Amino acid sequence: MARSKMRLRDLADESLAGVFARPARTALTTLGTVLGIASLVATLGISRTAGNQIVDRFNELAATQVTVQARSSGGGNGSSAAQRASAGALPWSVEDRLDRLNGVVASGAVADVPNPGGVKTVPFIDPTTISERTLPVFAASPGLLEAVRGHIAAGRWFDFGHVQREDRVAVLGADIAGELGIVRIDNLPGIFIGETLFTVIGILDEAPRDRGLTGGVIIPSSTAAERFGVTKPERVVIETELGAATLIATQAAIALNPNAPESLSVNAPRDPVRTKEAVQNDVNQLFLLLGLVSLIVGAIGIANVTLVTVMERTGEIGLRRALGASRRHIAAQFLTESVALGVVGGIVGASVGILLVVSVAASREWTPVLDLWLPFVAPVVGALVGLLAGLYPSIRAARMEPVDALRSGT
Amino acid sequence: MTTTCIEPASTASPDVPVVDLRGLSRVFPTEPPVHALRRIDLTVMPGDHVAVVGASGSGKSTLLNVLGLLDRPTEGTYLLDEIDTADLSDRERAAERGQRIGFVFQAFHLLSHRSVEENVMLAELYRGEPRAGRLQRSIEALQQVGLGNRIGFLPTRLSGGERQRVAIARAIVGRPSLLLCDEPTGNLDSHNTGSVLELFDQLRDQGLTILVITHDANVAAHARRHVRMVDGTLTEIG
């Protein structure tokens, strides 16, 4: 008994003939898929490229910071001197202990000065601003400025000489300097902290790692110890080289307190690689979603046009059935046509997308980052889009009764 | 014209009918039901040239659709080349259609974006024949219908008569047992009708079995047998 059969080569020929019968329409039909794939490739590529930039900036600040604190012993300020001297003690001389570690860029220690008394300017600066203010006062080691990436707007920061001599010098945070009426320091203005007169030697306007500093008065650690009884730092801030944070975190506690390193709590950034991935995932998911939406729009476009084509070609379907085509042959032909449309859309879309990534990267002077698999997967994704889009129209075509199809079509 | 001869596929001896209808009915289950064919008996022998005439709505096209395995009868038996078509599945009917039936429609049904030889090649597409052989036979069939000089043309560049001859070439290229034509000259002027009728005579003389539906007395005159359909019933005339 005869069997209805068709060669694969013929199926491909018939489908391609269908696709190329109306080139302009084919181009317009694939436009949706082209846009979908292009935006998918472009967003993936640009997010990869931009993600690298974001992480690089992010690294600069967070990924290079380690902070060390004493584990809270529960006693706080009320604990006895003996207790304070033992576990959880941080030394002021952090620069000596840490800066020789490989990977440390800078380190410094800081402590709040408890109950320093009110802060006021000396009368001759501006009589209207002599009113006393309660401001935070910090004791700091000389390395702190660099460790917090601070910036001095005017004057200078104190150095080891000031610390050694227990000089009564102060650096004002920019936020409060204005409040106190101190805008220039070349005339060496004085302020009172409690009953003690200090000379203002500098104004700190930026401290990205410890923003509280710009809202207070900073004095050398030794002076704070002598005048206000501040014996030890509360926090040690370390700036590390990129990628060294994890290593420094393991070494810092021993370097700072060899006798009881476990009494210190070290705060290191998350592994920078993982941070990078996390940021990238967020960005990628957003962009992927956008690409998927455009892809769905593309699929709907193909489905729409294929359906119109099926209706237009009713007569052809009837003829093919009369010539011996089975329902499967009809379905296969229209499905192959829509898959071909999808593949074309995928290839063109991937090219457009890559072009976009490269040009965006070039305009920003970024290094374009593209996943190697993208150009290969894009046509497959296009084919899949075409397959899904062609499913319903093909079924409609296959279901047509040949008699009806021949009668209604020409 | 050329002497190329396309013989019918039927290997059966000349006294075995190509078509054998017994008590065939087709009722369309509309409301009310339409009895388009009523208990029709018809035997068509190899080499017959049958003209079917009748008023509009009498059931001519319905008969042709059943004969061409495009439609199933409601009742009765239809043997095509001694095969009981009632036993065939949808896929098998498609295959038998491609193998044993050639169709010529009033509306030509050519694919306008494909060359004439590609249009003719379509007839053997669903038999899984190799492409080279199909092209060769398609060119031969075009030569047989007198269109050897139109190879490579798109159908849109041909006259109505030439288009119908392409359609006839497509119908005969696979050497069918039965050529079914529904108003084949309905869209043609008298000159083109003449050339198509000449072609039918020639094919009939080469042994092809032809059944043609027509309103045109001129077309009917070329046939050797005439049947009339009246309200779904069939009577032999002449």
Ligand SMILES: Nc1ncnc2c1ncn2[C@@H]1O[C@H](COP(=O)(O)OP(=O)(O)OP(=O)(O)O)[C@@H](O)[C@H]1O
């Ligand atoms: N699918 C269908 N459903 C319902 N009725 C149908 C269907 N197809 C045909 N008919 C009816 O069957 C009858 C015969 O139709 P058919 O097309 O065979 O007539 P015909 O003899 O070919 O007419 P014409 O010469 O106008 O082509 C008509 O009354 C028609 O309305």
Ligand SMILES: [Mg+2]
């Ligand atoms: Mg009719």
